[in-house]
Amino acid sequence: MEFKTFVFYFLSAILVFAALRVITSRNPVHAALFLVLAFFTASGVWLLLQAEFLAMALVLVYVGAVMVLFLFVVMMLDINLDRLREGFWGYLPMGAIIALLMVGEMGLVLGGNYLGLFESSVRQAGADESNVQAIGRLMFTEYVYPFELASVILLVGIVAAVALTQREKRKNKSVNPSQQVFVKARDRVRVLQMPAEKRD
Amino acid sequence: MTLAEMQFQTPELRLASAEIFMLVMACLILMLDLFVKDRKRTVTFVATQLTLVGAAVVTFATTSGDIGYTFSNMYVGDLLGDVLKLLLYLTVIVVLFYSRGYILERPQMARGEYYALTLFATLGMMVMISANHFLTVYLGLELLSLSLYAMVAMNRDSVPATEAAMKYFVLGALASGLLLYGMSMIYGATGTLEITAVAERLYMGQVDRGILVFGLVFLVSGIAFKLGVVPFHMWIPDVYHGAPTAVTLFIATAPKLAAFAIVVRMLVNGLIVMAPDWQMMLILLSVLSMAIGNIAAIAQTNLKRMLAYSAISHMGFMLLGMVTGVANGDARFALNAYSSSMFYVVTYVLTSAGTFGMILLLARGGLESDELEDLKGLNKRSPWFAAMMMMMMFSMAGIPFFVGFFAKFSVLQAVVAAGYLWLALVAVFFSLIGCFYYLRVVKIMYFDQPTNSLPIIAPLDMKILMSANGLAVALLGIFPQALMSICAFALLRSL
Amino acid sequence: MLESYFPVFVFILVGIAFGFAPVLTGLIVAPHRPDSEKLSPYECGFEAFEDARMKFDVRYYLIAIIFILFDLEVAFLLPWATIFKEIANTDSVRWFGFIEMMVFIAILVVGYLYAWAKGALDWE
Numbered sequence: 001m002e003f004k005t006f007v008f009y010f011l012s013a014i015l016v017f018a019a020l021r022v023i024t025s026r027n028p029v030h031a032a033l034f035l036v037l038a039f040f041t042a043s044g045v046w047l048l049l050q051a052e053f054l055a056m057a058l059v060l061v062y063v064g065a066v067m068v069l070f071l072f073v074v075m076m077l078d079i080n081l082d083r084l085r086e087g088f089w090g091y092l093p094m095g096a097i098i099a100l101l102m103v104g105e106m107g108l109v110l111g112g113n114y115l116g117l118f119e120s121s122v123r124q125a126g127a128d129e130s131n132v133q134a135i136g137r138l139m140f141t142e143y144v145y146p147f148e149l150a151s152v153i154l155l156v157g158i159v160a161a162v163a164l165t166q167r168e169k170r171k172n173k174s175v176n177p178s179q180q181v182f183v184k185a186r187d188r189v190r191v192l193q194m195p196a197e198k199r200d
Numbered sequence: 201m202t203l204a205e206m207q208f209q210t211p212e213l214r215l216a217s218a219e220i221f222m223l224v225m226a227c228l229i230l231m232l233d234l235f236v237k238d239r240k241r242t243v244t245f246v247a248t249q250l251t252l253v254g255a256a257v258v259t260f261a262t263t264s265g266d267i268g269y270t271f272s273n274m275y276v277g278d279l280l281g282d283v284l285k286l287l288l289y290l291t292v293i294v295v296l297f298y299s300r301g302y303i304l305e306r307p308q309m310a311r312g313e314y315y316a317l318t319l320f321a322t323l324g325m326m327v328m329i330s331a332n333h334f335l336t337v338y339l340g341l342e343l344l345s346l347s348l349y350a351m352v353a354m355n356r357d358s359v360p361a362t363e364a365a366m367k368y369f370v371l372g373a374l375a376s377g378l379l380l381y382g383m384s385m386i387y388g389a390t391g392t393l394e395i396t397a398v399a400e401r402l403y404m405g406q407v408d409r410g411i412l413v414f415g416l417v418f419l420v421s422g423i424a425f426k427l428g429v430v431p432f433h434m435w436i437p438d439v440y441h442g443a444p445t446a447v448t449l450f451i452a453t454a455p456k457l458a459a460f461a462i463v464v465r466m467l468v469n470g471l472i473v474m475a476p477d478w479q480m481m482l483i484l485l486s487v488l489s490m491a492i493g494n495i496a497a498i499a500q501t502n503l504k505r506m507l508a509y510s511a512i513s514h515m516g517f518m519l520l521g522m523v524t525g526v527a528n529g530d531a532r533f534a535l536n537a538y539s540s541s542m543f544y545v546v547t548y549v550l551t552s553a554g555t556f557g558m559i560l561l562l563a564r565g566g567l568e569s570d571e572l573e574d575l576k577g578l579n580k581r582s583p584w585f586a587a588m589m590m591m592m593m594f595s596m597a598g599i600p601f602f603v604g605f606f607a608k609f610s611v612l613q614a615v616v617a618a619g620y621l622w623l624a625l626v627a628v629f630f631s632l633i634g635c636f637y638y639l640r641v642v643k644i645m646y647f648d649q650p651t652n653s654l655p656i657i658a659p660l661d662m663k664i665l666m667s668a669n670g671l672a673v674a675l676l677g678i679f680p681q682a683l684m685s686i687c688a689f690a691l692l693r694s695l
Numbered sequence: 696m697l698e699s700y701f702p703v704f705v706f707i708l709v710g711i712a713f714g715f716a717p718v719l720t721g722l723i724v725a726p727h728r729p730d731s732e733k734l735s736p737y738e739c740g741f742e743a744f745e746d747a748r749m750k751f752d753v754r755y756y757l758i759a760i761i762f763i764l765f766d767l768e769v770a771f772l773l774p775w776a777t778i779f780k781e782i783a784n785t786d787s788v789r790w791f792g793f794i795e796m797m798v799f800i801a802i803l804v805v806g807y808l809y810a811w812a813k814g815a816l817d818w819e
Contacts, residue, residue: 047700057770065763072759075751133781136774140782140792141208145216145271147795149327149339150771151802152223154764156320156343158806159230160350161760162815163313165753203778203785203792210791227805234812 008048015041028074032067039063053132208272215270215277218259218285219326225251226319233312240304241312248315249293252322256289265693269332273394276332276465280694283686284329284461291454291549292322297665298557299446301658305566308355309444318450321347325458332469334383334393337462338376341426344458345372348451352443364442371425371435379422385415386471395470402473413477419466420481427459429519430488433512437496440508445563445570448504449556452511453549460545463522468538468695475526482523483623489516490630497637504570506637507555510596513634514552518544520627521611524618535695537614539688544607546683547595547676551604554592554669558585561658561666575641577650585656586645588670595673597638598631603676610684757815768803772796 018038046055263282303309324343331337353365389411428436493513500506521541525534562569579586595604615624782792
């Protein structure tokens with residue numbers, strides 16, 4: 001076995017293990033961290049395919065940013081851990097059967113063709129060509145339309161996130177120091193003149 | 201390869217001017233709304249409607265009747281696209297008029313974002329309609345879906361709406377995943393994602409069929425999810441029911457046009473060589489949808505839920521037209537079959553807009569009016585609107601001389617012409633079952649005693665629009681030929 | 696070629712070793728004499744009375760998601776930066792390649808202005 005093949009299977013094994021732990025671990029924070037591991041090994045697999053820009057983007061965007069979001073969400077929700085996992089074992093047999101069926105079908109269909117896929121018409125990048133530049137050249141010429149659409153999708157993401165989470169100004173009791181130092185005596189004390197009342 | 205060697209041609213922007221106009225205006229309206237202090241957002245509303253009218257003008261002005269490609273063949277401008285886009289603008293305009301009163305009574309929704317997201321969703325649908333690249337299809341779909349998820353969840357304090365948004369999002373993401381996986385397999389088999397190029401390579405025939413069929417299964421599953429046909433229909437009832445009715449109206453109408461467009465673009469334009477394979481899959485989806493949609497609708501007591509199952513059955517019926525294009529390697533009937541599907545989807549959108557519009561019209565004072573019970577004795581409260589609703593129901597049931605009848609008839613004609621007599625019989629059988637629950641609505645409106653006798657108060661524009669909608673259903677039933685020939689001509693000039 | 700990634704591989708190994716080494720050293724070298732007092736949770740002298748996990752404010756999430764969106768924007772800028780010189784030197788795409796990126800940024804600036812005006816970037 002070639003070293004490259006060995007690395008591929010090694011990374012894939014970790015990837016599958018991490019993905020399984022994401023859905024089986026009892027603690028959502030652990031699940032999120034296993035997802036980090038899964039992303040990380042996936043980026044390793046991409047490096048093996050010499051797609052270094054994508055691998056880098058995966059680490060930067062998914063591991064760096066999306067997972068932070070995931071952890072926030074996990075911590076934001078008030079999760080009752082035991083109740084969350086109750087249904088899991090009940091669904092497992094059905095899920096496992098479907099998963100096995102799908103794997104079997106994929107095996108049947110792809111079976112002999114699997115290796116043929118890599119020799120298909122998909123163009124292989126030259127070995128010494130910079131990946132980032134190759135992507136850049138395509139992205140700024142032929143792929144303008146999808147590229148601009150991507151920015152529109154990001155814009156909708158911003159609008160949706162702000163529209164769904166932004167509340168009106170809440171009433172909090174914090175003080176603003178810059179306003180505080182400008183305070184005048186008359187803002188603090190109001191002297192009222194009241195006629196004396198006789199008490200009986 | 202350097203940039204100089206790439207022979208890149210600067211795209212011709214004129215073809216895509218409607219999309220560009222829509223994008224610029226959507227951004228401007230988003231900005232404009234920041235300065236609007238008015239709680240009713242009248243300025244934003246008017247600007248949004250004017251944008252849609254403007255887009256229609258731009259589309260109409262740039263239409264040429266020829267097929268033109270731009271953006272390195274990722275965008276296709278043709279008559280089919282232009283016709284569908286014009287219908288799309290019209291639908292969105294009507295939807296916004298119907299929704300106006302409803303969202304004003306819900307302060308969480310009466311915000312500028314609602315209008316901006318509507319425009320972005322419309323832009324997404326336009327992109328889908330004019331897509332000539334699998335990637336563009338996907339991006340348009342995501343733009344549409346993302347806007348819709350946010351719109352469903354917009355009424356933040358409503359628990360059912362949040363739940364519906366969650367279900368919609370999770371299942372929608374799953375469907376996008378399926379679609380992408382299918383596309384990647386097709387890329388693996390053909391080495392391109394450009395729809396016309398995929399078709400060419402398939403004609404050449406040096407393609408690995410196994411991988412292609414494998415990809416096709418996922419592609420069709422993804423489309424089925426978005427269309428909401430059985431067995432990928434689970435989200436439809438929950439989302440239709442849980443979403444604010446104004447958003448349900450939007451989801452139930454305009455996206456159906458775009459979904460039809462991507463079915464034509466991907467399956468007909470791109471994978472017509474694989475027609476025997478995908479037609480088999482679509483037959484299965486179609487029969488199951490008609491069966492489960494019509495039978496489950498009978499058991500519903502909620503009007504929105506009933507209409508959701510009805511939507512499932514209608515989408516199944518629409519797919520019948522798509523499965524009969526190529527019979528035994530003979531594509532003589534293709535045009536006829538696909539244009540019957542298009543006619544079906546257009547008339548369904550028209551009728552569906554009227555039906556959900558009626559629910560919005562009845563919902564007043566911040567209360568919903570979406571139970572079947574709420575329609576009791578509608579005839580006594582407002583004979584005119586009861587008559588309108590009756591026409592919608594008759595049309596949906598396919599009772600002769602309403603537009604729905606001709607839609608069903610033309611699809612069945614195509615099915616029989618392609619030699620699938622049994623399929624036509626199955627379709628007729630389930631349509632007859634479907635008649636039951638549509639007629640039940642009519643019975644409730646006319647023969648039950650009203651539970652409340654409040655008169656129906658609606659703004660004048662909504663009354664006029666609702667009447668126009670109802671009359672369109674009736675008039676198109678008497679003169680269906682014009683719309684049918686528009687559909688046939690658009691497809692003739694585009695395929 | 697794949698061999699050119701070798702330094703990256705070595706770097707990752709060193710990085711992992713650098714992370715694990717202090718922890719392992721601590722485990723091996725440090726004395727371990729646990730007792731029940733040492734192992735009990737400590738919270739200002741009280742018995743711990745609630746779960747350490749608590750609800751985060753939704754504003755953290757909002758900041759995080761806005762960060763992700765602009766992070767993605769930067770990921771798109773990177774390929775552009777690497778071929779910027781080439782764009783400038785090629786007649787057919789000189790202005791096209793520039794304007795295209797400006798449009799991309801302009802669309803996101805709309806989102807930025809929107810988030811700013813709505814107060815999503817303020818912490819109050």
